[in-house]
Amino acid sequence: MKVRIFDTTLRDGEQTPGISLSPDQKLAIARKLDALGVDAIEAGFPVISDGELQAVKMISSEGLSCEIAGLARTNKKDIDAAVNGGLNYIHTFIATSDIHLEHKLKMTRDQALEKAIEAVEYGKSRGLQVEFSAEDATRTDRDFLKKIFGEVAKAGADRIDIPDTVGYSTPEYIAEITKDAIEATHLPVSVHCHNDFGLAVANALSGIHVGAQCAHVTINGIGERAGNASLEEFSMALQCLPYEQKYETNIKSELIYDTSRYVSKIVGIQVQPNKAIVGDNAFGHESGIHTHGVLNNPLTYEPISPELVGRKRWLQVGKHAGIHGMNAMLEEYGIKPSEDQSKQILDKVKILGDQGKQITDVELLSIASDILGEKGIKRIVQLTGFSVSTGIGTMPYAFVKLNIDGKDLIETDFGVGPVDAALNAIQKITGKISELRIKDYGLASISGGSTALCEVTISVEDAQGNSVSAKSVGEDIVTTSVQAVIDGINRIMLKKMLNEKQLS
Template sequence: MEQRVLLCDTTLRDGEQAPGVEFDRPEKEKIARALVEAGIDELEVGVPAMGEEEAKRISQLVALKLPVRLITWNRVVLEDLAASYRTGVEGVAISLPVSEQQIKHKLRKDRAWLLEQMGRCVRDAKKEAGYIVLGLEDASRADIAFLKEIIKEAQKLGVDRIRFADTLGIMEPLSIFFKLQDLTREADIPLEFHAHNDLGMATANSLAAVQAGFKALSVTVGGLGERAGNAALEEVAVALKYTLKQEVRLDLKRLNSLGSLVSSLANRQVPRAKPIIGGDVFTHTSSIHIDGIQKDFANYETFPPESVGRKHSTAFGKHTKYKNVVWLLKSKGIDCNQDKADELLRKTLAKIEQLERPLEEDEILGIVLSS
């Protein structure tokens, strides 16, 4: 049986790197508990090296003894790792820049130094942590031969998982598939893909990574994260199940409440057209679509909204037809003849023109009651 893809949530780390977002201790706990109750596989909970307050919040999450692995993010620096060990966290992610751009112009070092420092940090972590993720920052711009060299060395050192990060979100699904498929042939340990959404391809790229043989995906609730954000947990989970037909441990019915919780605590409104959790994504307005779902919801929906904690709805716009109004009234148990339906349609279209927007079902029913 094919191994299930792990969903590794980093809302409490990379998500909190979104501009203006900061979660206090109770908020971190609420998000962590909600994700665990939904069935997440792993939580990346922060960066202890940021300071005492951040480390304290992480220690408090560790003290909850949640039934899921908690890991922290660290630079390839021994002092960072020491701060993580003090929190009591089970796992550590050690991130090292691997592109020539970042090795030379960020670290101002060379490949030999990086490999030596990687070895030093991993050997240290092996003594103190129960699980080690080696994060390859800016891997999408790195030399493929150097990536293979790192993978081989990481395996010798006993790393548990390797994370390939498309740090700038510049890759596309076809290049992801072919490049990452080449890497999976070199790896005897699980590979994880960490996508950024700068060009709007984070979910597609994450699926391509799975098709290339990757066994773990890094996600955040609502795609919250640095710049344009990360691969969205809700999009990736639903696409894994309904597009790739893969087993998903996550309770998809909790996705909507998760999105609402995180957007509220982050003080960021969910866009109305946001896939899965947006306000409009299960609302039909076109008369053709409304007619289609009257006959069979599968005409215009690939999966039932109830499966992700949502419901069908309709909104009536300027293209609303007579039969759409009749259907709405009948669905609410309201009898009507043709004259009544014609009159309601006329008033509905007039109201739509006045407000310059579609009307929700309740607004149309209000017109019925006022007639």
């Protein structure tokens, strides 16, 4: 069975507190969603502002391969705004639960029914495809819900949507009212589930299992309050879980992680580390038992291959670490300690872990270097020249000269500050030889006074999603930042070089 993916990141997702997107940002995300393979994009709520109308016009005229819809209340003004936005598809809604009718709309059930029918008929008279939603459907009287769905179907609605507006439903109840809607309308039915009790994806899947053909979802599950059903969890559950019936979507799963990161960056909301599929820890392992199993056969502790969603697995050492996982991490940097040296390294790792410290690859390499008597890992990149200039009324400017495998490369760039300018110049150089980007940057003061030391921690990532961290301590923030970035670049390039040797 083919399941339709209706993405509402740009409408319901934007209703997340703290998110406000410009028309250009909306268009950029719409392009990403279209490339991902969604079947429909809810581009926005055209009537609410001039900027929203502009965004809808830009998206509807972009020539995307998916359908473009706009939200409209059950009135002519909203529907006309959708038409003015260049849309031929509306998602119109009215609340149907008694609590909404009494306290929000001040309407009777019959009045709400009349408004719903009028909106569908008017939308069809304007030549639109009409999807009708009974807002707060899961708290609506079940007989009235069946009645309103049946009547809008007679009025010409093309699709019916069941919104679990406050995430109040259970999978069992969603299944029951989905069957009601199918029986009452004989139309394609969608489910729109919110995550207030953490059941959005489970509820959406339940609706699909009894005959719904579509789910409304958002990237990273963003949305009002606790959010919406997340596209990545819903689509991968359909694709990978052992259901009796085989489900398919048009989602290009290998683009999921990239799309998730892109949306996260634009909307300014970081994905929680333990988020399924796209969280930083979704394919990360520390426990010695787990890492040993994963190294022998990844399926021992991973339900799917990370590459399926554009990810890479990663290992971390800590007090739960085992020798196999630790040695696998060291081998990524070309370090192969003896059995006795491995035990010494692991003992130090566990001591730090018992002290509550996070042990990144930075600390691990430092410990290994101490025990192996080495000064450090091989350096591919050398910083051979560096200067920054800044002042009042001028934009900070940086000059950087790197030697990479014996070849000198020079770049200059501007930035909002001297650190930003220096990092921009470095990224210009690395972009010529490898697609590297600075994923995270952290600055902390570790001593006080006029000669205070600062600690810079960065994370560098390549185009394949491999990432490494690096840390540097010094008196000057800019110089310390540059040194940390160079260390990170060395580590990720060494990793890449060793991987290429193994493949060749």
